[in-house]
Amino acid sequence: MRLRFKTTAAACALALAVLAGCGSSGQGTEEPAREGLSLGLAGIDYNVFITRELNPQIPPDDAYYNGPLPKKGEALYGIFVQACNNGKESLPTASNFTVVDSQGNEFRPTPLPQDDAFAYQPTRLDPHQCEPESGSVAQLGPTAGSLLLFRLPISNTDNRPLELEIRAPASVPNPKPEKLTFTLDI
Numbered sequence: 001m002r003l004r005f006k007t008t009a010a011a012c013a014l015a016l017a018v019l020a021g022c023g024s025s026g027q028g029t030e031e032p033a034r035e036g037l038s039l040g041l042a043g044i045d046y047n048v049f050i051t052r053e054l055n056p057q058i059p060p061d062d063a064y065y066n067g068p069l070p071k072k073g074e075a076l077y078g079i080f081v082q083a084c085n086n087g088k089e090s091l092p093t094a095s096n097f098t099v100v101d102s103q104g105n106e107f108r109p110t111p112l113p114q115d116d117a118f119a120y121q122p123t124r125l126d127p128h129q130c131e132p133e134s135g136s137v138a139q140l141g142p143t144a145g146s147l148l149l150f151r152l153p154i155s156n157t158d159n160r161p162l163e164l165e166i167r168a169p170a171s172v173p174n175p176k177p178e179k180l181t182f183t184l185d186i
Contacts, residue, residue, distance in 0.1 A: 028180040032163050035185050038084075042168040042175040043091040044125065047082045049145040051164075051184040054078045064118050064147055067110075075154050076110075079164055079184065080145030082132065085125035093131055095122035096167035099150050099184070101159035110149045120146035122169075162186050 027033040028041075038047040054061045054076040056069065061078075070076050083093045099107040112119035117137045125131060132138035132146045139145075148164075156162075162184045168175035 028182065029177040032161070032181040032183040034183055037182075038082075039180050041094065041166060041177065041180045042172040043085065043087050043089075044093055045084045045086055046094070046166055046180060047084075047145070048164060048182045048184070049080045049082060050143055051077060051079045051186055053186075054149070060142070065112070065149055067112075070151055073154055074151050075157065077150045077152055077184075077186065078143070079148040079150065080143035081120055081148060082130055082139075082145045083120075083125065084130040085127055088127050090124055090126050092124050092169040092171055093122050094166045094169055096169075097148055098165045098167075099152065100163050100165060101156050102161060103156075103159045105156055105159065107150055107152055107156075110151055112147065112149055116147075118147040120148050157186055160186065 027037060028039040033039055035048045035050065038045045040046075054064055056062050056065045056067070056076065064078055065076065077099075079097075079099075085091050097109050101107075114121065118132075118141070120131065123131055130139070138147070152162075164182045164184055166180045166182075168178055
């Protein structure tokens with residue numbers, strides 16, 4: 001009986017290992033990827049580290065954003081991303097981000113000031129360079145990423161899953177894939 005249990009457990013473990021490796025080739029392109037995966041788009045690797053609601057009236061959120069508070073029925077969500085150029089030539093990063101809920105409603109990021117140390121800013125990355133820059137406040141902070149700020153109606157946060165779409169820069173001709181999609185952990 002004990003031998004049968006060990007054999008069954010080993011077979012289950014093997015099956016789980018095989019299934020865990022399946023489907024990763026389409027992650028982010030054919031099907032949404034989960035947060036924490038680094039995926040390539042037009043030569044830049046993007047990673048959504050964390051998504052969380054922000055309350056700019058308390059630390060540490062007051063350091064991330066000090067603009068107008070959300071209106072009644074709205075919430076502020078920070079999506080913290082990293083973009084890295086692991087290639088051999090200078091490349092532009094994405095500037096087109098959209099959050100889409102399960103009903104097809106689309107939301108664009110709230111613009112943040114250029115001098116905001118945490119804000120994601122589209123840029124051109126040299127080889128082996130990342131946004132946020134290595135050693136920066138954003139990279140060394142608890143989120144380890146640059147902030148994309150979204151104002152979402154609270155009612156739409158029930159329309160899960162919410163997904164972040166990242167489109168390749170327009171300056172990149174015929175990128176394959178044209179966009180990445182990440183399922184947000186809200």
